[in-house]
Protein backbone atom coordinates (compact mmCIF):
# COMPACT_ATOMS: atom_id res chain seq x y z
CA UNK A 1 0.00 0.00 0.00
CA UNK A 2 1.10 3.56 -0.46
CA UNK A 3 0.96 6.56 1.81
CA UNK A 4 0.36 9.01 -1.02
CA UNK A 5 -3.44 8.92 -1.50
CA UNK A 6 -4.00 9.16 2.26
CA UNK A 7 -1.56 12.04 2.54
CA UNK A 8 -3.16 13.80 -0.37
CA UNK A 9 -6.75 13.68 0.95
CA UNK A 10 -5.80 14.63 4.49
CA UNK A 11 -3.57 17.51 3.38
CA UNK A 12 -6.12 18.78 0.89
CA UNK A 13 -8.74 18.89 3.63
CA UNK A 14 -6.33 20.79 5.92
CA UNK A 15 -5.49 23.23 3.18
CA UNK A 16 -9.17 23.92 2.45
CA UNK A 17 -9.79 24.66 6.12
CA UNK A 18 -6.93 27.21 6.13
CA UNK A 19 -8.03 28.64 2.79
CA UNK A 20 -11.58 29.22 4.05
CA UNK A 21 -10.20 31.63 6.68
CA UNK A 22 -7.98 33.62 4.31
CA UNK A 23 -9.75 36.76 3.05
CA UNK A 24 -7.34 39.66 2.78
CA UNK A 25 -4.23 39.81 0.61
CA UNK A 26 -2.07 39.52 3.72
CA UNK A 27 -3.93 36.40 4.90
CA UNK A 28 -3.66 34.78 1.46
CA UNK A 29 0.04 35.64 1.36
CA UNK A 30 0.55 33.93 4.71
CA UNK A 31 -1.34 30.87 3.40
CA UNK A 32 1.05 30.71 0.43
CA UNK A 33 4.09 30.84 2.72
CA UNK A 34 2.60 28.18 5.04
CA UNK A 35 2.01 25.76 2.17
CA UNK A 36 4.50 26.54 -0.57
CA UNK A 37 7.19 28.47 1.36
CA UNK A 38 10.78 27.38 0.57
CA UNK A 39 11.85 26.44 4.12
CA UNK A 40 8.86 25.07 6.03
CA UNK A 41 5.97 25.05 3.58
CA UNK A 42 3.82 21.93 3.99
CA UNK A 43 4.09 20.96 0.32
CA UNK A 44 7.82 21.70 0.31
CA UNK A 45 8.27 19.42 3.32
CA UNK A 46 6.41 16.59 1.60
CA UNK A 47 8.59 17.03 -1.47
CA UNK A 48 11.67 16.88 0.78
CA UNK A 49 10.47 13.53 2.16
CA UNK A 50 10.46 11.98 -1.36
CA UNK A 51 13.98 10.60 -1.06
CA UNK A 52 13.05 8.67 2.07
CA UNK A 53 10.14 6.94 0.38
CA UNK A 54 10.90 3.35 -0.72
CA UNK A 55 11.78 3.08 -4.40
CA UNK A 56 8.66 1.22 -5.46
CA UNK A 57 6.42 3.81 -3.82
CA UNK A 58 8.22 6.91 -5.05
CA UNK A 59 6.08 7.15 -8.20
CA UNK A 60 2.73 7.19 -6.43
CA UNK A 61 3.99 9.41 -3.56
CA UNK A 62 5.53 11.91 -5.99
CA UNK A 63 2.36 12.00 -8.07
CA UNK A 64 0.27 12.57 -4.92
CA UNK A 65 2.45 15.45 -3.67
CA UNK A 66 2.50 17.05 -7.12
CA UNK A 67 -1.25 16.82 -7.28
CA UNK A 68 -1.47 18.50 -3.85
CA UNK A 69 0.94 21.20 -5.01
CA UNK A 70 -1.09 21.86 -8.17
CA UNK A 71 -4.33 22.07 -6.19
CA UNK A 72 -2.76 24.43 -3.63
CA UNK A 73 -1.30 26.66 -6.33
CA UNK A 74 -4.54 26.84 -8.28
CA UNK A 75 -6.55 27.64 -5.16
CA UNK A 76 -4.03 30.27 -4.00
CA UNK A 77 -4.26 31.98 -7.39
CA UNK A 78 -8.04 32.09 -7.02
CA UNK A 79 -7.82 33.48 -3.50
CA UNK A 80 -5.23 36.10 -4.52
CA UNK A 81 -7.50 37.27 -7.34
CA UNK A 82 -10.49 37.55 -4.98
CA UNK A 83 -8.46 39.41 -2.33
CA UNK A 84 -7.11 41.90 -4.92
CA UNK A 85 -10.63 42.55 -6.26
CA UNK A 86 -11.94 43.08 -2.73
CA UNK A 87 -9.10 45.53 -1.96
CA UNK A 88 -9.87 47.46 -5.15
CA UNK A 89 -13.56 47.64 -4.22
CA UNK A 90 -12.69 48.96 -0.73
CA UNK A 91 -10.36 51.60 -2.20
CA UNK A 92 -13.04 52.62 -4.68
CA UNK A 93 -15.74 53.04 -2.05
CA UNK A 94 -13.33 55.02 0.18
CA UNK A 95 -12.85 57.45 -2.70
CA UNK A 96 -16.49 57.56 -3.68
CA UNK A 97 -18.75 60.51 -2.75
CA UNK A 98 -21.75 59.67 -0.62
CA UNK A 99 -24.42 61.83 -2.26
CA UNK A 100 -26.89 61.08 0.53
CA UNK A 101 -24.81 62.98 3.14
CA UNK A 102 -26.23 66.39 4.10
CA UNK A 103 -24.08 69.24 2.73
CA UNK A 104 -21.70 71.13 4.95
CA UNK A 105 -23.18 74.63 5.13
CA UNK A 106 -20.43 77.25 5.11
CA UNK A 107 -20.61 79.71 8.02
CA UNK A 108 -21.53 82.94 6.25
CA UNK A 109 -22.58 86.24 7.81
CA UNK A 110 -26.16 87.43 7.73
CA UNK A 111 -27.86 90.74 8.31
CA UNK A 112 -28.34 91.72 11.93
CA UNK A 113 -31.96 91.40 13.13
CA UNK A 114 -32.09 95.19 13.65
CA UNK A 115 -30.97 95.81 10.08
CA UNK A 116 -33.60 93.39 8.80
CA UNK A 117 -36.36 95.15 10.77
CA UNK A 118 -35.15 98.61 9.69
CA UNK A 119 -35.07 97.57 6.04
CA UNK A 120 -38.55 96.04 6.28
CA UNK A 121 -39.92 99.27 7.76
CA UNK A 122 -38.16 101.29 5.06
CA UNK A 123 -39.57 99.01 2.35
CA UNK A 124 -43.12 99.43 3.70
CA UNK A 125 -42.86 103.21 3.37
CA UNK A 126 -40.92 103.19 0.12
CA UNK A 127 -43.93 101.48 -1.41
CA UNK A 128 -45.95 104.53 -0.29
CA UNK A 129 -43.56 106.91 -2.04
CA UNK A 130 -41.18 107.75 0.81
CA UNK A 131 -37.43 108.17 0.39
CA UNK A 132 -34.73 107.68 3.03
CA UNK A 133 -32.90 110.77 4.37
CA UNK A 134 -29.79 110.83 6.54
CA UNK A 135 -28.20 113.36 8.91
CA UNK A 136 -25.45 113.82 11.50
CA UNK A 137 -25.51 112.15 14.92
CA UNK A 138 -23.87 115.17 16.57
CA UNK A 139 -26.37 118.00 16.26
CA UNK A 140 -26.82 121.53 17.45
CA UNK A 141 -29.38 122.38 20.09
CA UNK A 142 -31.24 124.36 17.44
CA UNK A 143 -31.85 121.38 15.13
CA UNK A 144 -32.53 118.93 17.95
CA UNK A 145 -34.72 121.09 20.23
CA UNK A 146 -35.22 124.77 19.46
CA UNK A 147 -36.44 124.51 15.85
CA UNK A 148 -38.75 121.64 16.89
CA UNK A 149 -40.63 123.83 19.32
CA UNK A 150 -39.12 122.48 22.54
CA UNK A 151 -39.40 125.31 25.10
CA UNK A 152 -36.10 126.29 26.77
CA UNK A 153 -37.17 124.67 30.03
CA UNK A 154 -38.37 121.38 28.51
CA UNK A 155 -37.13 118.46 30.64
CA UNK A 156 -35.60 116.69 27.60
CA UNK A 157 -33.16 119.58 27.28
CA UNK A 158 -31.82 118.85 30.74
CA UNK A 159 -28.26 117.49 30.97
CA UNK A 160 -29.83 114.63 32.93
CA UNK A 161 -31.49 113.36 29.75
CA UNK A 162 -29.23 114.57 26.95
CA UNK A 163 -25.56 113.94 26.18
CA UNK A 164 -24.12 117.40 25.56
CA UNK A 165 -20.92 117.53 23.57
CA UNK A 166 -19.99 121.22 23.63
CA UNK A 167 -21.06 124.60 24.96
CA UNK A 168 -23.71 125.94 27.26
CA UNK A 169 -26.77 127.98 26.42
CA UNK A 170 -28.91 127.10 23.44
CA UNK A 171 -28.92 127.57 19.68
CA UNK A 172 -26.51 126.48 17.02
CA UNK A 173 -23.34 126.68 19.18
CA UNK A 174 -24.40 124.11 21.67
CA UNK A 175 -23.64 120.61 20.41
CA UNK A 176 -25.23 117.37 21.57
CA UNK A 177 -25.82 113.77 20.53
CA UNK A 178 -29.22 113.84 18.83
CA UNK A 179 -32.01 112.52 21.05
CA UNK A 180 -34.22 111.68 18.07
CA UNK A 181 -33.88 111.72 14.27
CA UNK A 182 -36.19 114.76 13.98
CA UNK A 183 -33.24 117.08 13.16
CA UNK A 184 -33.10 115.26 9.80
CA UNK A 185 -36.70 116.35 9.19
CA UNK A 186 -35.76 119.97 9.91
CA UNK A 187 -32.69 119.77 7.65
CA UNK A 188 -34.83 118.32 4.87
CA UNK A 189 -37.50 121.03 5.16
CA UNK A 190 -34.80 123.69 5.02
CA UNK A 191 -33.14 122.19 1.97
CA UNK A 192 -36.10 121.48 -0.32
CA UNK A 193 -39.62 122.49 -1.20
CA UNK A 194 -42.76 120.41 -0.61
CA UNK A 195 -44.02 117.88 -1.43
CA UNK A 196 -41.80 116.08 1.05
CA UNK A 197 -42.09 112.41 1.97
CA UNK A 198 -39.06 111.15 3.87
CA UNK A 199 -38.03 108.47 6.31
CA UNK A 200 -35.19 109.20 8.74
CA UNK A 201 -33.64 106.07 10.23
CA UNK A 202 -30.69 106.33 12.58
CA UNK A 203 -29.10 105.99 15.99
CA UNK A 204 -30.24 108.29 18.76
CA UNK A 205 -28.87 108.89 22.24
CA UNK A 206 -30.48 109.46 25.63
CA UNK A 207 -29.14 109.22 29.16
CA UNK A 208 -31.21 106.19 30.12
CA UNK A 209 -30.02 103.72 32.72
CA UNK A 210 -29.39 100.39 31.06
CA UNK A 211 -32.09 97.81 31.78
CA UNK A 212 -34.00 95.22 29.71
CA UNK A 213 -36.19 97.93 28.15
CA UNK A 214 -33.79 100.89 27.99
CA UNK A 215 -30.43 101.60 26.39
CA UNK A 216 -28.57 104.91 26.08
CA UNK A 217 -28.22 104.26 22.33
CA UNK A 218 -31.09 103.00 20.25
CA UNK A 219 -32.46 103.08 16.72
CA UNK A 220 -35.32 105.17 15.51
CA UNK A 221 -37.18 105.65 12.29
CA UNK A 222 -39.10 108.84 11.83
CA UNK A 223 -41.19 109.91 8.89
CA UNK A 224 -42.36 113.26 7.58
CA UNK A 225 -44.88 114.18 4.92
CA UNK A 226 -45.48 117.82 3.97
CA UNK A 227 -47.73 118.96 1.15
CA UNK A 228 -50.77 121.05 0.41
CA UNK A 229 -53.96 119.71 1.91
CA UNK A 230 -52.49 116.96 4.12
CA UNK A 231 -54.89 116.11 6.94
CA UNK A 232 -55.07 113.86 9.95
CA UNK A 233 -56.95 111.35 7.77
CA UNK A 234 -53.82 111.01 5.61
CA UNK A 235 -51.74 110.28 8.72
CA UNK A 236 -54.24 107.67 9.82
CA UNK A 237 -54.41 106.06 6.38
CA UNK A 238 -50.64 106.00 5.98
CA UNK A 239 -50.00 104.37 9.35
CA UNK A 240 -52.84 101.86 8.85
CA UNK A 241 -51.31 100.91 5.48
CA UNK A 242 -47.90 100.55 7.11
CA UNK A 243 -49.34 98.35 9.87
CA UNK A 244 -50.92 96.06 7.27
CA UNK A 245 -47.75 95.79 5.18
CA UNK A 246 -45.52 95.26 8.18
CA UNK A 247 -47.61 93.24 10.64
CA UNK A 248 -50.00 91.50 8.24
CA UNK A 249 -53.36 92.12 6.57
CA UNK A 250 -55.39 91.88 9.75
CA UNK A 251 -53.37 94.48 11.69
CA UNK A 252 -55.35 97.52 12.88
CA UNK A 253 -54.15 100.80 14.35
CA UNK A 254 -55.52 102.75 17.30
CA UNK A 255 -54.78 106.37 18.13
CA UNK A 256 -54.70 107.90 21.60
CA UNK A 257 -54.11 111.59 22.40
CA UNK A 258 -50.72 112.61 23.74
CA UNK A 259 -48.36 115.58 23.68
CA UNK A 260 -45.13 116.20 21.77
CA UNK A 261 -43.88 119.79 21.34
CA UNK A 262 -43.38 119.42 17.59
CA UNK A 263 -46.87 118.19 16.67
CA UNK A 264 -50.40 119.44 17.19
CA UNK A 265 -52.37 117.30 17.82
CA UNK A 266 -50.07 114.49 18.94
CA UNK A 267 -51.06 110.83 19.16
CA UNK A 268 -49.76 107.57 20.52
CA UNK A 269 -50.20 104.85 17.92
CA UNK A 270 -50.94 101.28 18.92
CA UNK A 271 -51.15 98.30 16.61
CA UNK A 272 -53.42 95.31 17.24
CA UNK A 273 -51.38 92.47 18.72
CA UNK A 274 -50.61 90.11 15.87
CA UNK A 275 -49.17 87.50 18.21
CA UNK A 276 -52.45 86.73 20.04
CA UNK A 277 -54.94 88.14 17.50
CA UNK A 278 -56.06 90.50 20.30
CA UNK A 279 -57.00 87.68 22.66
CA UNK A 280 -54.41 89.06 25.08
CA UNK A 281 -50.88 87.73 25.65
CA UNK A 282 -47.71 88.57 27.55
CA UNK A 283 -46.33 90.72 24.74
CA UNK A 284 -49.38 93.02 24.67
CA UNK A 285 -49.83 92.74 28.48
CA UNK A 286 -53.26 91.23 27.90
CA UNK A 287 -54.62 94.38 26.26
CA UNK A 288 -54.57 93.18 22.63
CA UNK A 289 -52.76 96.39 21.61
CA UNK A 290 -49.06 97.27 21.36
CA UNK A 291 -47.91 100.88 21.33
CA UNK A 292 -45.30 101.23 18.64
CA UNK A 293 -45.26 104.87 17.60
CA UNK A 294 -45.72 108.51 18.36
CA UNK A 295 -47.20 110.70 15.64
CA UNK A 296 -49.10 113.89 14.93
CA UNK A 297 -49.71 116.83 12.61
CA UNK A 298 -46.55 118.95 12.29
CA UNK A 299 -46.80 122.05 14.50
CA UNK A 300 -47.17 125.24 12.40
CA UNK A 301 -44.21 126.73 14.28
CA UNK A 302 -42.02 123.80 13.19
CA UNK A 303 -43.06 124.23 9.54
CA UNK A 304 -42.22 127.92 9.83
CA UNK A 305 -38.79 127.14 11.30
CA UNK A 306 -38.27 124.79 8.36
CA UNK A 307 -38.94 127.63 5.93
CA UNK A 308 -42.35 126.28 4.91
CA UNK A 309 -45.46 128.45 4.85
CA UNK A 310 -47.89 126.95 7.41
CA UNK A 311 -50.78 128.82 5.79
CA UNK A 312 -50.28 126.91 2.57
CA UNK A 313 -48.81 123.59 3.67
CA UNK A 314 -49.61 121.04 6.33
CA UNK A 315 -47.87 117.84 7.24
CA UNK A 316 -47.64 114.90 9.58
CA UNK A 317 -44.75 113.18 11.31
CA UNK A 318 -44.30 109.88 13.09
CA UNK A 319 -41.51 108.05 14.88
CA UNK A 320 -40.91 104.52 16.11
CA UNK A 321 -38.18 102.55 17.86
CA UNK A 322 -36.62 99.89 15.65
CA UNK A 323 -35.18 98.00 18.63
CA UNK A 324 -38.57 97.83 20.32
CA UNK A 325 -40.25 96.50 17.19
CA UNK A 326 -37.50 93.88 16.78
CA UNK A 327 -38.16 92.88 20.40
CA UNK A 328 -41.86 92.47 19.69
CA UNK A 329 -41.40 90.58 16.43
CA UNK A 330 -39.00 88.06 17.94
CA UNK A 331 -40.58 87.91 21.39
CA UNK A 332 -37.31 88.90 23.08
CA UNK A 333 -37.11 89.66 26.80
CA UNK A 334 -34.17 92.08 26.75
CA UNK A 335 -32.95 94.83 24.40
CA UNK A 336 -29.33 94.10 25.29
CA UNK A 337 -29.52 90.78 23.40
CA UNK A 338 -29.61 92.84 20.21
CA UNK A 339 -26.25 94.46 20.96
CA UNK A 340 -24.20 91.60 22.36
CA UNK A 341 -23.82 89.80 19.03
CA UNK A 342 -23.87 86.42 20.71
CA UNK A 343 -24.00 83.97 17.79
CA UNK A 344 -26.16 81.51 19.72
CA UNK A 345 -28.80 84.22 20.11
CA UNK A 346 -28.46 85.49 16.54
CA UNK A 347 -28.79 81.96 15.16
CA UNK A 348 -32.00 81.52 17.12
CA UNK A 349 -33.46 84.80 15.82
CA UNK A 350 -32.39 84.01 12.25
CA UNK A 351 -33.97 80.61 12.33
CA UNK A 352 -37.19 81.84 13.95
Ligand SMILES: [Zn+2]
Pocket residue numbers: 273274275276277278279280281282283284285286288289
Ligand atom coordinates in the same frame (compact mmCIF):
# COMPACT_ATOMS: atom_id res chain seq x y z
ZN1 LIG B 1 -51.04 89.88 22.37
